[in-house]
Amino acid sequence: MHAATVPHAIEMIGVTKRFGPVVANDGVDFAARPGEVHALVGENGAGKSTLMSILAGLYHPDAGVLSIHGEPVEFRSPRDAIDCGIGMVYQHFMLVDSFTVAENAILGARDAGIVLDTASAERDLARLGERYGLKVDSRARVWQLSVGEQQRVEIVRLLYRGAKILVFDEPTAVLTPQESADLIRTLRAMAAEGFCVVFISHKLDEVLAVADRVTVLRRGRAVATVEARTTDRRALARLMVGRDLLPGTSRSDSMVPHTGKDIRETILEIRDLRANGDKGLPALSGVDLDVHAGEILGVAGVAGNGQRELAETITGLRPVTGGRVRVNGTDMTNRPPGDIARAGVAHVPEDRLGTGLVPGADLTDNAIMRRYRRAPLARGPFLVRRAAAVFTDRLLAAHDVIAPGRTAPVRNLSGGNQQKLLLARELAGEPQLLVAVHPTRGVDVGAAETIHRLLREQQSRGAATLLISEDLDELLALADRIAVLYEGRIMGIVDARATDPDHLGLLMAGIAPAAASA
């Protein structure tokens, strides 16, 4: 193509961004051409999202130069970036749930006219959707749409707003493998039309499938830009982590082989479980599951198919509208969370700072949440602060939680250390059942390994574990069996040793096993 003569769509030189003492981007150079899909890869925390937030005008860089189509620019707000034709699809969709699709598209647009004209927006959206194969019902309210549909809304909106540079922040994290494949085709088609597409990911297979070029970030620095044709997973992984290891295989290598373990008594028994989601619509529509002692049962599924509701109904945080939950044979349906915890159920919730921890309270107060009612921490109505401190120190030491001290607020800890603290607290009572939801999400590699080790220890101790995760590698490495949730139902339960991501992907997409095997 005429790549050499046409100026870069995006050119960032020496971009530096600090947050307090942390340098998120350290003199990053990045350039992408019109008509290419340019992938930006790196581990969690490598600075990908920060770099793109600078491009989107959300953050102002401390140093560095940014040019768009050859023109130096300085963005002081997202408005400036939008005016330069830059559109972002964020990991967390930037949609107003209660608005219709068309209203979301119009939001913030600066076209003439004060009167809300949704009809013309609806026509334009339909036309764009038709053209790029991104069909959406522009009159639907966003909360009624599936995650995949919401993502299509985001993309069509960018086109509607005239974006020429499209940035996707981990777009496949919320999609089934099949939906991801569709998205990749769409992105290729857009690049062919002359759009500049930036694709942020750490899934190397996808990156190699979609990208023309790949830029690798490591610890805030751009370490290399390579042609996708001339590289492979292993080489990219080496650039990402700085050592010769594939993150995927490192988990598989340390995997404990599940040799025909004799399945012991049933700890968790779920029958025809039904519950509503936050919107009051059914989120679980008749789930049956058994988890046995010494077993890790994995639950896979695309985000929003009932995983959170499943965990919350088992642990008593969400009312059950039908069916039964039994723990060790005792009916625990709709019992208060405290009773369920006392029956030996531990819970690592999806949203650790929102549910599992008190971010503003210190480590001690967070560590004793499951213990403060019992001796030696409690003496009558009183709390023995000294015993609480001793308990906390032991917990922190036993699980290598790195913290400035037990009087520091938990929010000052890194994500990995927060999660280690939470898990340590939950496991301190030697629970019979552990419900863990996305336990390694957003934590660094080291902490993830520790967490995986702890889960395996539970298994060998004979506890039952319900592991809900969106990371198929994690599920395949840890679980004995994997149940796939789709629209609040179990699509199928498979033996983790006898399945693969493709098969799980079909189940996650709601395609029945018979059709899947065909």
Next chain:
Amino acid sequence: MTQPQPAAASPEHPAVLRLEARAAPSQAVAVLVSIVSVALALLVGGLVLLASGEDPIAVYRVMFTGAFGSRSSLAETLVKTIPLLLTGLGVGIAFRMQLWNIGAEGQLYLGAIAATGIALFVLPDAPASVLIPAMVLAGLAGGAVCGAIPGFLRARLGVNEIITSLMLNYVAILLADQLVHGPWRNPVGFGFPGTEQLPDAAWLPRWGTTRVHLGLAFGLVAALLVWVVLRRTRWGYEIGVMGGNERAARYAGMATARNILLVMAFSGALAGLAGMSEVAGIGHQLQRNLSPGYGYTAIIVAWLGHLHPAGITLVAFLLAGLLVGGDQIQMSMGLPAAIAPMLQGTILFFLLGGEALGRYRLVRRSPSAGPRPRAEAR
């Protein structure tokens, strides 16, 4: 929200950025901010006085000497410390749990009504050793009921406690008005609204010749009690966890609805005790305008005192001085006593701003961006 997670607690946030989470300002900084806020508020108040043709120095001097300048003025300040301390402690413990009880005024009135009812109509002939404890219990109970109503509505129906507790202020004050004009009116009171005097046994003992009464002991004991509850009991721990993250409290198996009800009742009970001690220690009858807005000032007492019992005790004393000083300028200079609430509001503004700025500076230690038009957004 249909998004996978709420954005604010995004676990996908790059791990390195977590470290930027703002550190809590140190205790010393917090105290400094409070002192500077008071100073700046006095400065602004002085400018207002100056602009409306008064001499601020003279006004402040009259206020200060009127509040702290002599044994008798100090005693008067202590008298006003009592209701502020009790209501401030009550408001403070509710605020700790993120329960915005702004109904202390009504709770105070209901406590006063209940205590008066006991003394006049239930145990009029009882000795002090029976009557005063009975009145204390009645005051506590009256306030507790008035606090428990918004607490119940919040816990069971999710009704916003700010508005309901506030509305009950008006209801309680009108109820008191109704009683002193109607059924409880002193038949030989020359038409003045008010009940007849309480029996002598109902009067709280006073300290020497001053008006400082046993209520001060109630206040100090209550401060100690609140400290013990918050710091040393399981219930206090639960209050802290619920204030920090109600969802986490539910997750940890705490009875959140019951705690909301209990804390609101406890909060109201302390305000009710304030009402009882005003009636039994000062007025010796239920009358109109029993409280010049102690229940509202309590909010400032609690916030300025950083919701800590010791801080609340100190601030209650200082703001009592402000009130006494305000009365003093009204009496000797003919200026409205309303200067006191005006100064209170101003202090609170500076305190809120100062707390935020303290936080700000700590977060933004780095020269992270050049001049920016929108300080809030970045």
Next chain:
Amino acid sequence: MNDITSIAFLTSVLAAAIPAGTAILYACLGELLCERAGVLNLGVEGMMLMGALGGFAVAYHTEQAWLGAIAAFAVGGALASIHALLVVSLRANQVVSGLALTLFGSGLSAFLGRDLVGRPAPASFGKVAVPLLSDIPYLGSILFRQDALVYVSYGLVPLLWWFVFRTRPGLNLRALGENPATADAMGLNVAALRYGYVIAGGALAGVGGAAISLATNPGWSENMTAGRGWIAVALVIFGTWNPARAAFGAYLFGGVEAGQFRLQGAGVPISSFYLSMLPYLFTIAVLILASRETARRRIGAPAALGRPYVREERG
């Protein structure tokens, strides 16, 4: 006239309900804008008082009621800008800041207005009968023999309804309260817009105060709003953030207030104190009903109400 069941009595109650409700209505519409933008302002009472004083003072000195109303608008906006500074820029606690504003406004108005207490109003908004319309039987004397501020509010309610639900800026406003992060990413200046709506809301609260001091009870006295600002805050919830429903609520309250005085006047043997409690008890009842209604129909408060928006907290 003394027969409380007569049509004439009912008409007079309703005719009095409209102006009584109008003061609350202005404040309520102001708070509605503010809350739609995601900011809770509990300083309505203070802003109303300062508006009432500012309006009366200016009208007193200029003998122009309209100048008074404009002054009230400006004073309310100025006070609200303190709240905006604290909660939007400095992310202070919205509840405490609003309370501070109420304390400050009531204290300052009492102090500054000390020499105006009891002064007669040289200028106020008198009742003006609208030609033709005021001759409609019953309805005419209820709706169209009112003061100018009432007529302005008749226009303001549909205008704000149209603005919030049928215009682009209204769409942007709703997004601010629902999801400020999205509004920000879509290029809206969240901070500037929130400033604008908080200040506009305060300005309307100021006019609400002037509707008392310049129209219904011409004159100035300490704390003359008597809790109407708080009722306005409650009515925003009752009206589920919809100007039309808020207006309905405001007139309902006006009706209770007017009916109470007239029932007393008619010699109905109910204590005036119990009657005075009715509006407050009614607000609580409304809140209880609204909480259930809300739960049932899944119409909540603006999702981001009361939470400061901080860009860096997003991933």
